[in-house]
Amino acid sequence: MSHTLRRQRPAELLLVEDCPADARFLQEVLKDLALPTTLHVVEDGPPALAFLRKHGAYAQAPTPDLVLLDTFLPLLSGQEVYAAMQQDVSLAQIAVCLFVQDAHDPSLARIAAQGLPIPFTLTKPVQAESLTELLRTLPG
Secondary structure, eight states: OOOOOOOSSOEEEEEEOSOHHHHHHHHHHHHHTTOOEEEEEESSHHHHHHHHHTOGGGTTOOOOSEEEEESOOSSSOHHHHHHHHHTSTTTTTSEEEEEESSTTOHHHHHHHHTTOOOOEEEESSOOHHHHHHHHHTSOO
């Protein structure tokens, strides 16, 4: 089923995902949404922060409308990337979605323990309806 969502410009999405199969799956879900998006993919937390801060190879990177963060990453977890974003005034304005196991995912408790707001969450595998609902909240 195709879901149509109207936007004035394509949504810029940054996916931080170390599993190529999960990244491909999300690309397929986005295609089915019939939503204009530009998906950028990095495989871990350090390149995600470089992308967001426009450092090095990412100097020309766009500012994403939404960052989709896998919780389990090799070097810097999704929750650590989210915490770093919340400490940076310019990055704290970017919408974030964490991929979690369920509503009781331990990473959410760790985020709350740091006094940070709980970001959007989605469980894997991502469902088109849930992603559409999230994308509807984005400005643009």
